[in-house]
Amino acid sequence: MTGKGPALREIIKRRQQANFVGRRERLTEYGANLRLPLTDAHRVVIFNVHGVAGVGKTFLTQRFQQVAEENAVACAYADENCFDVVETLTTLAADFIRQGLTFRRFSQKSETYRQRRHEVESDPKAPAGAFLTKTAVGIGLSAAKGVPVLGAFADVVDAKAAAEQVDRFRIYLSEKFRRSDDLQLMLSPAEVLSRAFVNDLTRLADTHQVALFLDTFERTSPFLETWLLDLLADRYGEVPANLVLTVSGQRPLDSNRWSPYRSVIADVPLAPFTETEARELLTARGVHDERVINVILTLSGCLPVWLATLADHQPSDTSSVVDPSDSAVERFLKWEPNEEHREIALAGALARKLNEDILAAASGKTDNVPDQFRWLRQLPFVTETSGSWRYHDVARAPMLRITRSLSIQKWRTRHRQLAEYHRNEREALRIPQDDGWTDTTWQDHRLEQAYHELCAEPTVALTRALTDAVNATKASMTMARRWAAMLVAAGQDSGAQNVLTWGERLTEALLTTDDEEIAFLTTLLNGDLLADDARAEAFRLRGRDHRNADRYEAALADFNNALGLNSELENTLAGRGETYRLMGRYEEALTDFTRAIELDPEDDWAIGSRGETFQAMGRYEEALTDFTRAIELDPGYAWAIGNRGQTFQAIGRYEEALTDFTRAIELNPGYAWATGNRGVVYRLMGRYDEALTDFTRVSELNPDSAWATGNRGETYRLMGRYEEALTDLTRAIELDPEDHWAIGSRGETFQAMGRYEEALTDLTRAIELSPDSAWAIGSRGRTSEAMGRYDEALTDLTRAIELNPEVARVTANRGVVYRLMGRYDEALTDFTRAMELNPEDDWATGNRGETFQAMGRYEEALTDLTRAIELDPEDSWWVYLFGITRIKQGYPADGAEYVQKAINLAEHLLESAPLLHRANLIVYYATVDHWDKATRELVVLLREAQTWFRFHEFLADLGQLYKLPGLDRGSLDNLIYLAKGSN
Structure with a gap:
């Protein structure tokens, strides 16, 4: 007979279904x-x-x-x-x-996930185990906030350490994978797929x-039902x-x-067949002898699988049906006339998965195996699933008991043969053991090898099986679930209560807690069977998990326990060092990282992490050395390149920072962290348009990034685009209502717009969220000063200085308050201190000059104002103050010349900050008797700004003009009256 017909597997399947x-x-x-x-x-x-x-x-x-x-x-x-x-x-x-x-x-997504996962699992730079923990896989982009960076405010650095536990793995993936789709896939594979x-x-x-x-x-519902x-x-x-869905299990939904x-x-x-249904099946199978029928009904309990099996193997001699002590499987074997078939049936039951090769290993035979396997596959209790064949549990379990009871030696021998088969198959893959735990075929053979070793020698094999349970946890929690299920099966099938107990404990750990990996490892550690090396690894893994959950003390305890078993574990030392770093215990972190590097001088991750520790300590040159070394070891190490850029940023080497961030982005265009940091550098350099481009790109990569949105808002604020700043900062606050930085930045935006009450509300909220936030406290002080509430301003500014005495601008701000209160000596002290902290600060220098002028100390005033003009020739206010100081000295022509220079500067810069420069121009015009221009600009200012400008300071500056000789006091009165009446 020729021609292509159905496959044998299909013929068997049809026959089984036809007999249903x-x-x-x-x-x-x-x-x-x-x-x-x-x-x-x-x-x-x-x-x-x-x-x-x-x-x-x-x-x-x-x-x-x-x-x-x-x-x-x-x-x-x-x-x-x-x-x-x-x-x-x-x-x-x-x-x-x-x-x-x-x-x-x-299919495309699944294949991408398989490839990307393999890349991560085989990458030594991957955050240790993070990808394989339940927590990391559950993180989605919508939940991952942007990573704070060194930027405008000093306390943002502290926020970086607090946030990076959530973001470290996301950052790693961002630098590794160029497409945002890949990033989302790796962070939330179940959801994306x-x-x-x-x-x-x-x-x-x-x-x-x-x-x-x-x-x-009943077996898949623990992970499948919620999905x-x-x-x-x-x-x-x-x-x-x-869609029609069929859910089949031992229990109802x-x-x-x-x-x-x-x-x-x-x-x-479904219940067992009724007697009528059972008899119908037996008749269909050709069983007509009443005595045989009665025996089958009794032995089978009317379970369909046994009815079909016993009916297919009915005796030819009905006199053999009378032994009431038989079980169904014993009667099946007794009624099978072919002794070789009986032996093959028992041998096949030893394996959890069957094919010809496995059957040969189980039976110890090499002859006639294909025919024997063909016969076995036609039995009602043998079914094909997922590319292999298996016995139904109700048939396999009693067959295992029979085999074990007939000869424990044969039981052990055959399981050893099967273990050897899977060992050989695993070794034939030529995959090193450490890599094997990331290969599914290797994993399957190791799992079945362990099962058969446990069945053969449960006491001896249990220690190794539990050691590999630790390795399974490193591979994935899916593999850990397989391992626990295997231990349960091995314990049940071999009758080894200790193996069964371990399997049940591990299974329960996986089902009864949200932190399943820690529970699994804790169960292993609570026993006394792990060898020291496995115990140390279990402590390390659990320490890593505790660290990732911000339980640092628990993490340290586990790392210490691991190192107590073996003090030379490089990855454990590095893991403890990382924990110390996150706790701010930098000296201890350095000690651990340094020792880890001594043990492995080529470990670029440990070297880079030590660099990150130096960076956090402000030891920037040492940080640069480590990051550079890590980059030399791996020129494509985008994380190290980005962190070196961040270090350059911290020490003000902005061009080098830009070079590094740009290189990191070239290596990975989807590297949002590096893109955002480059945006910060652009902003610090005053390159606002480029900063906006970068922050917008980060928002595209991660639409729910409060950090990127907030930083774009801060950039708009610095550009004077306050409405756009408010929009972004409000959105950032919606995304993260506890983000004190965004709240405070919005407060500063309200302050710049003259909306002081709203500014106070935001800044007060920011301080409530972060009571030691010096910049927010200082900003609230400036807001109170702008409102003329000098005592409150002094309280806040003094507190800000106590928290951060090295910030020159805050000290200078307090000096301004003292000057406005007429407390000139205290003002001079603050301005002088600010100039010591930052000799290049024109603002502190110019304000000290203004204070000297108010005190009538004109020569000292001119000295300071000259220096302020040198530091910032574009600041029209210092030029103006120099001019009126000369006027007060009795040199009106010379003074008027400087005032005119100030007017020219302000008119030239009017478009860059129209409200500020227009307010200044009104004062300048009035000083040189250009009353029409002053009045016209005041009308425009009041129409456009309403209460934007610091009104009391503006009036104070106009009031100072009364002291100038020869000024038209009537015109000045009218101008001040117009300003007060319109505000």
């Missing part, structure tokens, strides 16, 4: 439901099949799938071989693709009705109306959690 008897009513209901209109009130969306093991749930689920396929429905199936949401989605999508259906978007899956599902539903089948839900409820709630996109869907759920409870 009973549940006809359920099949009819399912098929009828598929044909109902979508709007029919009786249409069912969810079929919930449930019942005890062996009752036929999987067979019924598969028959539902067959019915769906016969009705041209697109079907996909997943079972307990999946251990997380991503695996489940991948399995379902692969099922659709095998049918020739298109699932392009998910779910959206892609629903997108493809919706497209598929345009041409097909769709059916999903989730089998053995499934989110799916139905359209969290990942609108689910198509023509929880009535409370699934109550919103009660009206669209069909409850399908």
